[in-house]
Amino acid sequence: MSALALPESASSGLRALSADFGAGKKAALARAVSIVENQRAGSDVLLAAMHRHIGRAHRIGMTGPPGAGKSTLTTWLAAELRKAGLTVGIIAVDPTSPFTGGALLGDRVRMDSVALDPGVFIRSMATRGSLGGLAAATREVCDVLDAFGIDRILVETVGVGQSELDIARTVDTSVVVLTPESGDSIQTLKAGLMEIADLFVVNKADRPGADRLRNDLELMLGLRSGAVTGDATGHHGVDFKAAMNPAKAARAFAKSDDDATWTPSVLRCVGTTGEGVPELLGALDRHFGYLERSGALVSRRRARLRERVVDVAEQRVRRRLWTDAATAAWINERIPELESGVTTPYAVADALLARSGELLAGAKTR
Ligand SMILES: Nc1nc2c(ncn2[C@@H]2O[C@H](COP(=O)(O)OP(=O)(O)O)[C@@H](O)[C@H]2O)c(=O)[nH]1
Ligand SMILES: [Mg+2]
Incomplete structure (x- = not known):
């Protein structure tokens, strides 16, 4: 470039x-x-x-509870992608375990070789005010890496709350990483986490309970009864409710075709040895292929562009309006009328917007 x-x-x-x-x-x-x-x-x-x-990079989210092995698997993926000659960006938005932190001490050697590789760029995101701002910041940093020409962008996030789900939604492919320890609580896992998953990884497959977790997940996804859940509308992730309803899942299966449907698969990995990592890479490529063929990539990217316009507009309204001294003075002048009940906050807000056209358009800058 x-x-x-x-x-x-x-x-x-x-x-x-x-x-x-x-x-x-x-x-x-x-x-x-x-x-x-x-x-x-x-x-x-x-x-x-x-x-x-922008628009060339495959953006991949690694989401899951703290300690699931997201950083470990991300490191493995980066190493494998480098072997294939691809450049890699890693964005860690996991406040509980900074990418360069202690969790990876046991894995220093591989981590160092990835971190020192000139074809790898790693950044731990600081919080930008709130987690809500973090989703926008993550998307923008992804754009910078994409524009630079980085081939694969791996975004590590903890999937615990709505804000983290917003971060996870900024990617093309979401991998949800679970471990046997999370097996018993599978029913209590946030449905949101299930809905964003394009792929599931059962990590720590060296531990007892991994096969059971995998079975439970496959049952939940309707994979084990042979029924496939549809994604005919092209929205992100699996139709969780259909998965819980075999009849609905079967109907979705009947009208689906390969290009329009993605069935999340459940992979087993062992982060400590790298077992399962090549299969995970294969599944990531298959998902990207599906996104391209089905048109889902185009629609997701369109949705991201829309969101971007909304984000930027909100930022600018805030910046232009609330840093304007004359606007602040005008609001202050309305306070007595508000106090006496002559007018209402709603009427004042409408009047404020009506008088701020030029300011909002950026024509007036101070
Ligand atoms: N036994 C076992 N431990 C693992 C495996 N994968 C990762 N770990 C360990 O689990 C801990 C948490 O891993 P980390 O990647 O930091 O998890 P994160 O919080 O999801 O990023 C580390 O000590 C890893 O070495 C695995 O497959 N088996
Ligand atoms: Mg981590």
């Missing part, structure tokens, strides 16, 4: 950065990621210039 096309107004610093980024220098990638992650000056300009260059 040549240098990013920046507007005339871009600073000389951004120009130098863009030239180095275009030349494939990893230091420029790291700087661009930091600017975007922390929403520093130039962030929007850089992302806008990168927009044309």
Whole structure:
């Protein structure tokens, strides 16, 4: 890629950065990621210039409870992808276990060889205010890695709450990693986690209970009765309710064809030895192929573009309106009428929006 096309107004610093980024220098990638992650000056300009260059990378989420082996498997995947000559980005958004933290101490050698490989870029995400902001930041950092030309982006997240699910939804393929320890609680696992899964990994298959967990998952997915759950609408993940309802699953199966349907499979892995990792890679490639053939990739990417517009618009409304001194003064002047009940917060809010057209359009900048 040549240098990013920046507007005339871009600073000389951004120009130098863009030239180095275009030349494939990893230091420029790291700087661009930091600017975007922390929403520093130039962030929007850089992302806008990168927009044309995104869409090549396969974005893969590794989601699951803390300690399931997400980082370990991510390291294995990165090593295997490198062997295949692909470049890899790793984004760790797991606040309970930083990618470079103690959890991987037992695995220092492989981790170091991955971390020091010039074809691998690793970043642990700091929280951007809230977890909600983190999903947007994760998506933007993925865009930067994608624009740089990185082939596979692995995003590690803990699938415990809504915000983490939002992060998981920023990827093309979601892998949910579970362990035999989570086996007994399978019914209590958040349905949300089940719904986003394109692939399940039963990790720690060296431990007792792995086969049972795999059976339980396959039963739940309707795989063991031979019924396949449909994804005919092209939405993300398995139809969990249909999976719990064999008759519905059978109907979905009857009207499905291979290109329009994805059935999440359940793979076994042993993170400590790398067993099952080649099969996981194969399944990831198959899922990407399915996304391309079925049109789901296009629709997911369209949905992401829509979300991006909404995110950016909200950011700009906030920034333009609430940092404007005249707007703050105007609201203050309305307080007496609000206090006396002459007007309501709803009427004031409408009046505020009606008078802020130019400000919202960015025509007035201060
Ligand atoms: N016995 C066993 N331990 C594993 C396996 N995979 C990972 N571990 C260990 O489980 C712990 C947590 O792994 P980690 O990758 O940090 O989990 P994360 O929190 O999901 O990222 C580490 O000590 C790993 O070495 C496995 O297949 N079998
Ligand atoms: Mg981890």
